[in-house]
Amino acid sequence: MEKYVFPILNFGIFFWFCVGVPMKRNRQLHAFWMTLGFALDTTLLLFIELDRSAIAQMGGIMNFWLQIHIGIATLLIFLYPAMLFSGGKVSMGAPVTWHKRMAMSFLVLRLLLAVTAVLAMAAK
16 A cells, blocks of 8 residues: 555645646635645655655666656656746736646646656556
8 A cells, every 4th residue: 555655645736736727717726726736746755755765766777657757757846936937927917828838738747747656656
């Protein structure tokens, strides 16, 4: 059961973000919900690092899915500040177009992150 905890948490956080998307009509609630989702995701990442010393293992032999998973996670880390910045701009009246495009990319990458977490665990 223990090996399923992180994939379950990964899908749970993805679901959290999906629930937050329709909240966009209420910008304050949407901003709060999504920022909390980013915090949950970052907390999960830090916990995995502290629990498994993930960065120290990167020099070793990794399966294909784990390499893809790490690449996606790295992309997402850079997308968080961009999402927060563009979301803040939208809150101040900027057009939503750029934020919406990034959000769609973010959600696709976040789903792929959850899927590759399962595939990486299965390949161990």
